[in-house]
Amino acid sequence: MKNIVVFLMLVELGITCPGAAAQDLFQSQTLGELPPQMMMPDPAEPMPNDSSSVMLPGELPEVSGSTVPAQEPLALPATPAGDPSPSWGYFTGQDLQMFECQPALLESTGTWLRRGFWSAEIDAVLANRIFDRRPVILFVEQQTLNNLLIRGDKPGVEGTPRLKVGRFLFRDQTNRDHTAEFVAWGGGNWSQEGQLDGTNLAVPFTRDNGNISFDGAQSSQFEYDSSFNSFELNYHVKQRLLKDRMELEPSGHWVRRAQPSRPYSFLAGVRYFNLNETLNWNAFGIPDADDDDLSETGTYDIEVSNDLIGTQVGVSSTYETARYSLGAHAKGGMYLNMVSLESSFNVSGDVTSGNTSLEEDNIAFIGEAGVLGKYHIRPNLSLRVGFEVMLINHLAVAPSQIDFNPSGRNSISTGSDNYYIGGSLGLESYW
Numbered sequence: 001m002k003n004i005v006v007f008l009m010l011v012e013l014g015i016t017c018p019g020a021a022a023q024d025l026f027q028s029q030t031l032g033e034l035p036p037q038m039m040m041p042d043p044a045e046p047m048p049n050d051s052s053s054v055m056l057p058g059e060l061p062e063v064s065g066s067t068v069p070a071q072e073p074l075a076l077p078a079t080p081a082g083d084p085s086p087s088w089g090y091f092t093g094q095d096l097q098m099f100e101c102q103p104a105l106l107e108s109t110g111t112w113l114r115r116g117f118w119s120a121e122i123d124a125v126l127a128n129r130i131f132d133r134r135p136v137i138l139f140v141e142q143q144t145l146n147n148l149l150i151r152g153d154k155p156g157v158e159g160t161p162r163l164k165v166g167r168f169l170f171r172d173q174t175n176r177d178h179t180a181e182f183v184a185w186g187g188g189n190w191s192q193e194g195q196l197d198g199t200n201l202a203v204p205f206t207r208d209n210g211n212i213s214f215d216g217a218q219s220s221q222f223e224y225d226s227s228f229n230s231f232e233l234n235y236h237v238k239q240r241l242l243k244d245r246m247e248l249e250p251s252g253h254w255v256r257r258a259q260p261s262r263p264y265s266f267l268a269g270v271r272y273f274n275l276n277e278t279l280n281w282n283a284f285g286i287p288d289a290d291d292d293d294l295s296e297t298g299t300y301d302i303e304v305s306n307d308l309i310g311t312q313v314g315v316s317s318t319y320e321t322a323r324y325s326l327g328a329h330a331k332g333g334m335y336l337n338m339v340s341l342e343s344s345f346n347v348s349g350d351v352t353s354g355n356t357s358l359e360e361d362n363i364a365f366i367g368e369a370g371v372l373g374k375y376h377i378r379p380n381l382s383l384r385v386g387f388e389v390m391l392i393n394h395l396a397v398a399p400s401q402i403d404f405n406p407s408g409r410n411s412i413s414t415g416s417d418n419y420y421i422g423g424s425l426g427l428e429s430y431w
Helices: 002-027
Strands: 118-130 136-141 147-150 157-171 176-202 217-239 245-248 254-257 264-287 295-320 324-347 353-378 381-395 416-430
Touching: 118 176, 118 381, 136 217, 147 176, 147 217, 157 416, 176 264, 217 295, 264 324, 264 381, 295 353, 353 416
Parallel strands: none
Antiparallel strands: 118 157, 118 416, 136 147, 136 176, 157 176, 176 217, 217 264, 245 254, 264 295, 295 324, 324 353, 353 381, 381 416
8 A cells, every 4th residue: 555655746746847948948938048039829719728738849838827928929020930939039039039028139229239259330511611801812803893702602512521430449347338430520621613704803901011023914713712621539438329129009908119229429539631722823914014015924823731730528318219310519629730832923034033941830729529319220231410610720721822922921810710511411330
């Protein structure tokens, strides 16, 4: 009799052991581990109630009085025909997995946005250049009061390309990305030209300073060109979005939503900025001082270059969601401006001429500010549109170097402030 009781006890333990082991495995999952893959049971098939039944793979044991909540599959795109398991390979390339007994993607929006070791931003920048609020008058027609002038707010909008390439370095303990970035911008040419015909043109005193100039000419024209190129190397620290949150809808379904965040970013780096300008001014029909029956031709050619090199710092603040973002940014720094000037003027058949070749250094400032909006077409591809302003002061511009001094200029005029105001449109990508 005793042997029969012992045998029955061993049989009972052998039958109940698999169910207990499965239950312990399910309840031992922690937040720091990857949950096991599970298959949802078919709702049409009832769960086995007999504890002696053999459990099928992927089924959960039914425990009396268990507080484990009911499992629900995550709403995902339809799976291929013949595949009974719901798949979330659309998001992660893995099969459906459960987390804390609730369906949720194991990757936060703050992680899959801006993911990649490399990034690139390419923009088409349309900007209007302003270098003087007042026009520079070259000639005045004394009878009609018509003027030949260079407009300080012309020629209008000019397009320039801008490219930024970034390399991810590391992510710190406060969830900030550290990156190195290189920015190249430039290639635009702000050009304007003009012509004036008259019977007795005169150069204003503010231009020739009382020296012999192109006074009395019958016709005049000019061509003025300005262009810049900019190169930056920055160290950028960017905060990321907060972790996603799970929200319970009134229908009883859990949904995952990104938390709107206001991340900040900071940068520091070095920059080289080059501004080149040329002015070619010609006058025709200038009276000959010795013989009134003859006329002369005058030319004034000016080339000026500003080479700025220095350091800069910047900051930005953004309101960011899973689909779009809107932010403001600003950066600026002090620069050493190495200015060079080459100019010459002459009047044919006359000894009136002058040449200037100078180099000077001064301190300049470059500042940028703007507003930028992004729409995330895909997690690694965004459409960008923005409005921006750039200020550069203490520059030498070509029209300010006119003085008709036969012995050449004694110094370079570097008191011009250049403003570039416009918008940008482009794409941003990570890989």
